Amino acid sequence: MEPRPVRIGLRIFSFGVMAFLYIPLVVIVMASFNASRIPTWPIKDYTLHWWSLALHDQTARTALENSFKVGLAATAVALVLGSAAAFALSRFRFFGKNSLSLLLVLPLALPGIITGLSLLSVIEYLSLTPSLVTVAIGHSTFCIVVVFNNAVARLRRSSSSFEEASMDLGADGWQTFRFITLPNLATALVAGGLLAFALSFDEIVVTNFTAGAQQTLPLWIYNQFRLPNTAQEVNAVAVFVIALTAIPVYLAQRLMRESGGIGGRG
Amino acid sequence: MSTPTASAPFGARRRLSAFFYRHRWLKLLALLIPPLSWIVVVYLAALVVLLATAFWQQDELSGQIIHTFTWDNVRTVKDDPTLHAVTRQTVQMAVLVTITDILLAFPLAYYMARVASRGVRALLFVGVLMPLWSSYLIKAYTWRLMTGDAGTINWALAKIDLGPLHIAFSTTAMWLAFTYIWLPYMVLPIYAALERIPGSLIEASSDLGGRSWRTLRSVIMPLALPGIAAGSIFTFSLTLGDYIMVDLVGGNKTDFLGSVIFRYQGIANDLPLAAAIALVPVIVITIYLLLVKRLGAFEAL
DSSP states (O other): OOOHHHHHHHHHHHHHHHHHHHHHHHHHHHHTTBOSSSOOSSOOOBOSHHHHHHHTOHHHHHHHHHHHHHHHHHHHHHHHHHHHHHHHHHHOOOTTHHHHHHHHHHHHHSOHHHHHHHHHHHHHHTTOOOOHHHHHHHHHHHHHHHHHHHHHHHHHHSOTHHHHHHHHTTOOHHHHIIIIIHHHHHHHHHHHHHHHHHHHHHOOHHHHHHOTTOOOHHHHHHHHHHSTTOHHHHHHHHHHHHHHHHHHHHHHHHHHGGGTSOOOOO | OOHHHHSOTTSHHHHHHHHHHHOHHHHHHHHHHHHHHHIIIIIIHHHHHHHHHTTOEEOTTTOOEEOOOOSHHHHHHHHOHHHHHHHHHHHHHHHHHHHHHHHHHHHHHHIIIIISOHHHHHHHHHHHHHHHHSOHHHHHHHHHHHHSTTSHHHHHHHHTTOOOOOOTTSHHHHHHHHHHHHHHHHHHHHHHHHHTSOHHHHHHHHHTTOOHHHHIIIIIHHHHHHHHHHHHHHHHHHHHHOOHHHHHTTTTOSOOHHHHHHHHHHTSOOHHHHHHHHHHHHHHHHHHHHHHHTTTTGGGO
């Protein structure tokens, strides 16, 4: 047990770090209601003007739609491939298993600019046209990792004896999968899928290289930041985006609670 | 229990299932081939094409990439003193951000894992997780608002009769923003490592006469090290490749590797040279990964 002054010191320090994590988020939410045309602090007047402007912006809406399409496609690919990889790596032993699990996390360990530029080189090499499809393919690389991490965490904690019992009692492979394995894994997959979607929905580094003329919501926001006098509208969209990604993350956290938290990006 | 088994006990499905059960390696292949081939085709092949592109040349008139081998791009990268300076600057920032994040994250993770009550721990865990998943762009942009001359930081400083700081679009602003944005990536693996240390180990240390400091240094630190190393992969590598923050918070006043790569690709439209520059962070990160692998970082990922 730590001495009392140390514990108090740790508590104060931790509180400070948490404040450091949350103050910027509070600032951005307040800024989205700032009535001033130029971003200033402190905020003198509050308005809903930027919110209504953002709500009626057609390019923002198209970008939002694109982000949904890309996120859903990347998540679907990630769910199938990520859970298959998780099964293979946690229920089997084979040569090269460790290098394979390392290969799987590589898209998260290497910076996005490398993934982005690599995919662009391929697009260039094969003379493809960048589109939402290339964006979704790019996103799938890191979405797979997120689903994989969540599924593996669950599979490691649940023993395979239930599956063996099911087989002993006369169920075939499909029935065992359908009635034992899948229900056990379901919440982990939902959590992984939600996180993968949230990650794709927010991604800009890889997207910037693979989107061509298409815009996703982060790209739209990034372009707005560079134009003068539009930042306030973006703040409103920003808060909307924070809320929209917070919901899946919160749900995922609840779903994974019983298996010790989500194995998010790490 | 009627539904599952009643359907077709000796049907084709059953035979197929039995076949797969007898040939487990076939089941493994069926599970492994789709994700493996996707990763090889989409990710590894793309990395290979990136490497190849670094050795191709660009037709100056048409801008077309000609697939003939040249050392030119790599030589340019190797001999350009500005790029050396940019590399040094970027690596310095990545190291600085990593160290700051360790200093901030370790006490917090320690408090979460070993001091806080269950309820507080759960609250802090979600509290660290939420900023990690909220929009990267917007967090970056907030730091632009906060570090401006008329921003939140100077406003707060004026309240306590300090400041103003002129850190708008400076490397200091970027250091703050990078430290902020990657902090959760450091807290979570350290927390996971600390949480796994059995309490009996710490009791044993104090029974054997180890004081708090000695226990921290000789028992807790060595066991937390893989977690710190795992977190540092993220803080180091994400800082090394970033270009959005350099633009939004740094105002592109200081060149970083990421921003130079992006500029050569996007504005100069010279993909082969951009690819050659991109080899620099790839090499730096590979070296870094080999270093932290010795600390057990991959087991703690």
